[in-house]
Amino acid sequence: MKFIKAHATENDFVVLIDVDDHNDVTPDQVAFLCDRRAGVGGDGLLRVVRRDGTWFMDYRNADGSVAEMCGNGIRAFAHVLVAEGLEDAREFYVDTRAGVKHIRVLSADSTDAVVAVGMGAVEVTGVSTASMGDHQFAGLGVNVGNPHLACVIPGLTAAGLADMNFVAPTFDPEFFPEGTNVEVLTELRDGQTHMRVWERGVGETRSCGTGTVAAAQAVLADAGVEHGTVTVNVPGGAVEVELNEGQATMTGPSTIVFRGELSS
Template sequence: MKFAKGHGTENDFVIIEDHDGQLELSPERVQRLCDRRAGIGGDGLLRVVRAGALGEPLADGIADEDWFMDYRNADGSVAEMCGNGTRVFAHWVRSRGLVKADTFTVGTRAGAKTVTVHSFDEFEAQVSVDMGAARVTGVSTASMAGESFAGLGVDVGNPHLAAVIPGLSAEGLAVMTFEQPTFDESFFPEGVNVEVLTQLAEGAVSMRVFERGVGETRSCGTGTVAAACAALADAGYGTGTVSVHVPGGTVEVEIFDEDTRLTGPSRIVATGETAL
């Protein structure tokens, strides 16, 4: 089976083309492919499939001929959305000639996403994703390594708890102990991605994330959108542009009244064949 490997701010993915939806992708197979010792390794897997071949109901705005990002977490579970993965997915289909336009629709389980590939070659690209509205669901708490913190619940097509920690520096964030958080399961019945971030300063924040079904990752696209929403709210703003620094790099998040946009890099680092 042919594969590629790519990442968006070091949030890395196995890429599999399966245009007609013929590939059997069991959770166990996804786990093997994403295994960093015995497999290819990745935070998740992106299956490139025609929306009409997916075999699932499609959200409004997704046509059968659109390319659909069938995203799986590293544990094999199906995920609604992945912002960094969408950038890498868009880079792949544009650079491989599967689409001819720079702006096009990518189907996801969180709905149709408009993407714009600003620049690209075979290996590198700069991509924006219109992520849709970020919906604040309330305030909740989580605990990690014996510390409890309050955060803003934000739905970005998947659930997030973004916690702004007053007085936390980027250096302090970098040395925090990150482990499986506990959270209010009645508030987040399907689990949650947890972001911890600094307060907004000069239009920027630093963030770390523990992703549902994966663990701590170097970046999380939907998480950066949730973090930007929380940082702006903490600073008394409803909209704005935030540079979000994650361990894997920096992305720009724009928060509008009824939409959000994520812009950042994509890199394809390898192609090959696997027997997995």
Template sequence: MSNRVLIGHGTENDFVVLPDPDGVLWPESRLDAAMVARLCERRAGLGGDGVLRVVRSVHVPDAPAVLGDDLARCEWFMDHRNADGSLAEMCGNGIRLFLHVLVTEGLLDRSACTDGVWVGTRGGPRRVGAGADGVYWVDMGPAREFGSGSAELAGRRFDGLAVSMGNPHLACLTDADLDALDLATPPRFDAALFPEGVNVELITVLRAASEGADAHIRLRVHERGVGETRSCGTGACAAAYAALVAGGTSAGTVVVDVPGGRLTVDVGPDTTVLRGPAVVVAAGELTPEWLAG
């Protein structure tokens, strides 16, 4: 078994990446919840918001169930786990990094990715592509509103829209000072509305419209199974949708500033497209000493 690992991020939403094209280097028995948590631990491990295993779909046991008839067109599967070891459905920052790794590892030619390639996720198939400017884009699917709810943080209530991007979000627009909020403690939420947990976005509108965009917003997010992250791709999409709805529409382009950088979201009636960078920071080997610990 190879102990080779990569570290990368998309707008500072960072991941430990495990190249495993043929599904033999990091099988399910090796990549259990305890191993994921150790890899993601920021002092005793490598550090990351999650783990991405780069593997062909045919080697993922649950891929047929989550992809159905789309299994054949998804050669690659983003096997994504949160920092606590739980399985994750979808991550917009992670899937851009996933494609970047496929390209930099020589598993796909960048020129073949211009129009997008299909990647399997536990949230369903996603089409992701590489722009000539080094920016990656991903078709995130439609933003699906499924009600309204609230989150409680430090005794303060934040009302928001429940939005599914393949995973659940509570997108809360607020005039609170985002910098003053403590997101170290998980927000309280309605477990009946979100039985599998929820990512909570706290959003301020900077401008109702800006040059080339219909809105410009700022975002902080607490991700289930992780905590506060520097960026969240699905969260940016949910936040963009909520900001547009608050402005009286459900379609448009939104610039989203997150602590780790800037993303752009195009929200349409049938789908949502997320654009942003992806970077591999380092590559190396896990040592026998650490693995034996």
């Protein structure tokens, strides 16, 4: 089976081309392929499938668990469709376990792309807390097709965030019965925030696309602003998130690193 290694703001993926949906993968196979020492290496795996005339992104976390949606992953997915000649249009739809997403490929070649994704509705689910080592945070519960706890820390600087000892968080299992992603954020300043994220089923990653949407929602709410556009800076780069009337659009880069073929 052909595969592609891709990343979107350094959130990296093994992408399997399985248009005819003949090669489902087990959790153990996913974990092996995502292993950075024994496999290809990645934060997750994307399987490119065509079902009932619509593209479907089958996304798995690095531990093999099934995930509803990945915002960075869907940019890489769309890039692969165009770069590999599987999709001629520059505007199309991709189905996910979190619903159908509207895609606009703003630019693309065999290695680099810029993709805008209609992320759909953003739902604020309440306020909760998390602990990370010696730190305790209050944050906004946000559903972007998957769960997030986005924590804006008063007075936190970008340098302070970078120096923070980032470890596996604990959170309220009653508030998040399926687990959650946890974002730690600086306050909104000049239309920007800085973010680090601990992803459910993965650990800390260089970026999380749905997390940047949750981050934008949280920093705007913290600033008392209902709508707006936020540049979310992550260790792997930056994306732009526009929130308007409860709907989010995320725009950011994708890079194809290399192509290969699995022997078995």
